[in-house]
Amino acid sequence: MDPESRKNTKLHMPNDSYFFEKIIPGLLVALGIVTLALILFALGVLFGLVHF
Amino acid sequence: MSINQILPFLSTAIMLGFTVWVLQRYAVRRQPHFLFWGIGLAMFGAGSFAEAYLALSWSKWVFFVWYLFGAALNAAWIGHGTLALLVRKPWVKVVTGVLVVGSLYAGYLMLQVMPKLDTAVFTTDKPISEQYGTKALSAGETAPAGAQTITTTYRGEEVTAVRGLLPLGSPVRLTTPFFNIYGLLTLVGGAIYSAFLFWRKRVMPNRVIGNVLIAAGALAIGSASTLTRLGYGEFLYLGELLSAILMFAGFRFAARPQPDEVPQGVQAAATD
Numbered sequence: 001m002d003p004e005s006r007k008n009t010k011l012h013m014p015n016d017s018y019f020f021e022k023i024i025p026g027l028l029v030a031l032g033i034v035t036l037a038l039i040l041f042a043l044g045v046l047f048g049l050v051h052f
Numbered sequence: 053m054s055i056n057q058i059l060p061f062l063s064t065a066i067m068l069g070f071t072v073w074v075l076q077r078y079a080v081r082r083q084p085h086f087l088f089w090g091i092g093l094a095m096f097g098a099g100s101f102a103e104a105y106l107a108l109s110w111s112k113w114v115f116f117v118w119y120l121f122g123a124a125l126n127a128a129w130i131g132h133g134t135l136a137l138l139v140r141k142p143w144v145k146v147v148t149g150v151l152v153v154g155s156l157y158a159g160y161l162m163l164q165v166m167p168k169l170d171t172a173v174f175t176t177d178k179p180i181s182e183q184y185g186t187k188a189l190s191a192g193e194t195a196p197a198g199a200q201t202i203t204t205t206y207r208g209e210e211v212t213a214v215r216g217l218l219p220l221g222s223p224v225r226l227t228t229p230f231f232n233i234y235g236l237l238t239l240v241g242g243a244i245y246s247a248f249l250f251w252r253k254r255v256m257p258n259r260v261i262g263n264v265l266i267a268a269g270a271l272a273i274g275s276a277s278t279l280t281r282l283g284y285g286e287f288l289y290l291g292e293l294l295s296a297i298l299m300f301a302g303f304r305f306a307a308r309p310q311p312d313e314v315p316q317g318v319q320a321a322a323t324d
Contacts, residue, residue: 046229
């Protein structure tokens with residue numbers, strides 16, 4: 001691989017990559033859902049709706 | 053020593069290395085987000101060490117460190133580092149001031165509660181996170197098997213409560229959700245937002261992956277803590293170790309120098 005191509009693969013996502021096209025967006029959505037659930041749980045604790 | 057007594061020491065060692073690495077970057081670059089991350093990570097490490105210590109023996113000042121730094125403050129300080137990185141506006145300095153004052157106030161509240169700790173309930177058989185809080189039982193609710201209960205007056209009513217180290221209604225416990233919600237929003241929200249921005253622009257794959265790892269690491273400890281409070285404490289130490297590994301890996305991944313950022317001397321050496 002010439003130096004310019006190597007630089008581009010480090011700066012840009014590879015084209016047609018299943019990992020970047022499917023897995024990363026899926027992970028971001030899943031992480032967002034878990035975050036939201038934890039925030040709702042913490043708010044529940046704060047307002048006394050969840051006891052522990 | 054059981055595996056559950058070894059895991060927190062491993063987490064502590066990783067967090068120590070992580071903290072030194074971040075503070076070294078602050079010493080070189082003088083960017084405030086590295087300092088906030090360093091403070092938060094040092095708190096995380098201190099909390100892990102305190103947890104490991106309390107799995108073996110009791111010390112009220114180690115408990116002080118565990119609750120204040122490990123349970124209350126660390127996520128907020130790490131998350132504030134992410135906010136300082138992403139948002140370069142004057143109001144961030146105001147938030148820094150609020151965080152400093154809030155942290156000092158939480159420390160003051162913790163000092164106030166120290167003489168009132170119910171140390172007779174402490175045991176090394178359970179993680180500290182399963183025994184720190186006194187929990188009032190609702191009408192009809194029964195105490196878990198083996199739990200010590202107490203009947204006391206709380207908010208003008210007689211209640212039965214499962215005994216814990218911190219007395220019922222300790223004000224310091226009310227501050228914890230504020231810090232943790234702020235920490236969760238800024239640390240995980242900031243990491244997801246950054247990953248999404250780089251992903252949308254189709255650039256810097258290392259920062260996309262790094263930020264996903266940071267978010268996953270922060271959620272690992274958040275989820276493990278929540279499960280512990282719901283009665284599934286066996287995942288806590290593993291979650292803590294996983295969190296330390298994922299976040300360290302994420303920061304290292306995201307901080308990898310890009311071709312344009314590599315100093316000329318290094319580039320020259322690499323092409324020699």
